[in-house]
Amino acid sequence: MLFDTDLAEAATMLRTLDWTDLAAITHASTPLLAVLDARRDTLHDLVVHAIEDDHLSGLHEHYDILDKLVLHDDTSGWRLRLHVFAPGYFDRPHNHRWTYTSRILAGSYTHTLYGSDELLGDRETIDPAQLTPRMVRTETTGDTYTLQHTMIHAITAQPHTTSLIVRGPAVKDRFLVTDQVTGHSWWQYGAAHESPETAAAKRMTPQRARATLRRLREHGVLGPATEAASA
Amino acid sequence: MGRSPRWPRPAWGCRVGLVANQVGQAPRLAADLFHRLGPDAAIVTLGRFGALAHTTRGLLRTPAPTVTVVHTHGAGAAFSAGYAQTLLAGATLPEALHAGCTLGSAHCAGSPVTAIQPTPTPNGGPCVIRH
Numbered sequence: 001m002l003f004d005t006d007l008a009e010a011a012t013m014l015r016t017l018d019w020t021d022l023a024a025i026t027h028a029s030t031p032l033l034a035v036l037d038a039r040r041d042t043l044h045d046l047v048v049h050a051i052e053d054d055h056l057s058g059l060h061e062h063y064d065i066l067d068k069l070v071l072h073d074d075t076s077g078w079r080l081r082l083h084v085f086a087p088g089y090f091d092r093p094h095n096h097r098w099t100y101t102s103r104i105l106a107g108s109y110t111h112t113l114y115g116s117d118e119l120l121g122d123r124e125t126i127d128p129a130q131l132t133p134r135m136v137r138t139e140t141t142g143d144t145y146t147l148q149h150t151m152i153h154a155i156t157a158q159p160h161t162t163s164l165i166v167r168g169p170a171v172k173d174r175f176l177v178t179d180q181v182t183g184h185s186w187w188q189y190g191a192a193h194e195s196p197e198t199a200a201a202k203r204m205t206p207q208r209a210r211a212t213l214r215r216l217r218e219h220g221v222l223g224p225a226t227e228a229a230s231a
Numbered sequence: 232m233g234r235s236p237r238w239p240r241p242a243w244g245c246r247v248g249l250v251a252n253q254v255g256q257a258p259r260l261a262a263d264l265f266h267r268l269g270p271d272a273a274i275v276t277l278g279r280f281g282a283l284a285h286t287t288r289g290l291l292r293t294p295a296p297t298v299t300v301v302h303t304h305g306a307g308a309a310f311s312a313g314y315a316q317t318l319l320a321g322a323t324l325p326e327a328l329h330a331g332c333t334l335g336s337a338h339c340a341g342s343p344v345t346a347i348q349p350t351p352t353p354n355g356g357p358c359v360i361r362h
Contacts, residue, residue, distance in 0.1 A: 061360075061361065088329055090325055090329070110292060128288060129287070136292070156292065156294055175362045180288040180289050188362070190361060
């Protein structure tokens, strides 16, 4: 791992964190994200390392509207990820298997919050028509927020919006997805439950990873590599 | 509105527009139009704020790309063109809304747009994004 002293200190805080305490998560995650936001050369090094590293390269995901790069996979369960939203990105209202803190490095997105999945009560799923936006925000460059895993939300992103995320350990094995067009909702299981074919379809190829790196450079999201990494 | 055989239910008495400082009332306006006219979707365009649609499935929103506006004459027509062409090509309503906003913004920026780029399906097409 390429973390220097400052980043290692921030990473250590995350290892001993109570991932049910949103204030503590925000307090511990924000310094790491802010340092990497300010030090785009170091971020550049992390992305290059993530693309070349055998373990991390197997964790990157590619979809037609989203690229996810895993920059760090901590043994304690948290991960540092870079998300790059392609033109036309929007997703269906969903929640997560984990709590996360996100910092917008470039671009912006409309963030619609519908409330906790506790609104399901005893029901297994929900009629998407019953979802009511409780807050609509614009998350823009420099913004940081923490979202609890139960929160149902949706994002519509401007092209090439890029965010850096501290993703906490998974606390459940499935997440809720709702489709307001078809009127269906369902629980989707994580990677461990996917068929090899499905997992392979989501895995980012090395070629795609290098293309993502080029695009991040072209858009100015990454600064020049550090001298140490260039040597 | 209200005189077309396509829309036999009259819209008399129904507001059909907003001024700039009434953007917050757009969801109510869309709902009102939807219930009075009974279309598949009632769409309200919001200029630089994008557009929203009221459907039987609820409310959908799409932001507009950020552009430097040269002029706004014909912006609504450009939105409608992008929306209709994309919908007729078999896309979903969110995709059509996005295309409408994209073409409307490009028009306002004075960009020559000769074709609407196909937009992706939500959550990665055949692959559901891991959340």
